[in-house]
Amino acid sequence: MQLAPLTFKSIRARAVLLKLKRPVVARIATITEWPLILIDLFTEEGIVGRSYLEPYTPKTMRYLVPALEDFGAMLKGRRVAPVELYDLARKSLHFVGYQGLSMIAVSGLDMAAWDALAKAAGVPLCVLLGGSVGPVRSYNSNGLWLQPPEALAEDAIALRDEGGFTALKLRLGRERASDDIAAIAAVRTAVGEDIELMADFNQGLHIGEALQRCHMIDDEGLAWIEEPIVYDNLDGYAQLTAELNTPIQIGENFYGPRDLHTALQRKACDLVMPDFMRIGGVTGWLRASALAGAAGVPMSTHLYPEVAAHVMRVTETAHWLEWQDWADPILQKPYPIREGLLHIRDVPGVGIEWNEEAVTASLADL
Incomplete structure (x- = not known):
């Protein structure tokens, strides 16, 4: 297995809201619509790493999307090495704490970076x-x-x-x-x-x-x-x-x-x-x-x-x-x-690709 070097170019983060077929009814909350943030990590070599976040409440996406976009600007030109990007992103938010929304944003970045790296290697992530x-x-x-x-x-x-x-x-x-x-x-x-x-x-x-x-x-x-x-x-x-x-x-x-x-x-x-x-x-x-x-x-x-x-x-x-x-x-x-x-499908990366028609129909207004 040969890992082709990847260069971080940018991040696109899109907020969508999906209607749940079976609403979440728990003692602490009822949820009828499910928010997701779709993350595309673009590289200079043309490979795109993908991941998503599920932050429970739509209003949370107002804070997470800008954080992800800030990572995109901060990491531009760096090699896509997930462990290094994880540490850099966490340290950039150190003064507001490592938990809460900070960790959630870093996690979305990390999953997309691993997906990109596996795609570059031409193997599923588990391999x-x-x-x-x-x-x-x-x-x-x-x-x-x-x-x-x-x-x-x-x-x-x-x-x-x-x-x-x-x-x-x-x-x-x-x-x-x-x-x-x-x-x-x-x-x-x-x-x-x-x-x-x-x-x-x-x-x-x-x-x-x-x-x-x-x-x-x-x-x-x-x-x-x-x-x-x-x-x-x-x-x-x-x-x-x-x-x-x-x-x-x-x-x-x-x-x-x-x-x-x-x-x-x-x-x-x-x-x-x-x-x-x-x-x-x-x-x-x-x-x-x-x-x-x-x-x-x-x-x-x-x-x-x-x-x-x-x-x-x-x-x-x-x-x-x-x-x-x-x-x-x-x-x-x-x-x-x-x-x-x-x-698991035997395809490079995690195997996530967006249904763009469904995404367009579900975009959330932040």
Whole structure:
């Protein structure tokens, strides 16, 4: 494999807003439209690296798009070396902090840089990273939000059948704990005992509620209980992890590998699932996965299934890929799902190309 040198030319960042087929209904928020920032990293050699960000709220894009454009001006003429660009971009925002929007912007840059580098090498990203093209075990996270328990059965069957999934995620945190238990029972009855179920409270409980509710569902055979309390309450997570038999899953709010390291040191979880826009893109993931691997802690992904599939092929403790199709409408060729496996296409880079007609129709007015 010969890596052709690439020279950074510019960045284009476009904000789009997509209507969700199944709106996000969690205890802390309801989301009907999904914002994305589409990133094109142009090089002097003509290769374009692509990535996207999913910043949850449309107004956040007003701050992230200019930050990405500033990176484009700052890095012009530099060699596209992802680790170096990651460090330069982070240091340029050092005085406003390494977390929050700073890390999210850096992550978008990083993922696009890795895509460009793999395209220049003529290989899929997973191959560039030392792995091989192949399938990745995935669970469907597209639905099972806070609907009434009696409405969940049909949704669960549809989600299972979307790609022959063997695992689904449902959300908990209804007003009454008994309704959460009824929701688990409804999904179990609909899809059977052979389907693994993950439960996510989306940070909706305080520690008192979490102690009560998590103990109530501790014998339901769940694959994990995810983020019952606010993400930075590591003392609370350590208590829950020590008391419960069901594994505690956190990590989508780790801002960089050091947050993961701190959580493991504090014994605040049994499982980790970093989000690519917060952990630091591909570079941050690789550093975090080394820590999880050394600790023997299973590592799953959060959002971004395309880049997630590639890095999971080189992650020592790879566990589950979270699959959502929320970005599919603006992709030319979404990744196929068959028998619960996400299949990486054997093409250079990550395999992301924009459906420009859909992009034009979805552009957001900032």
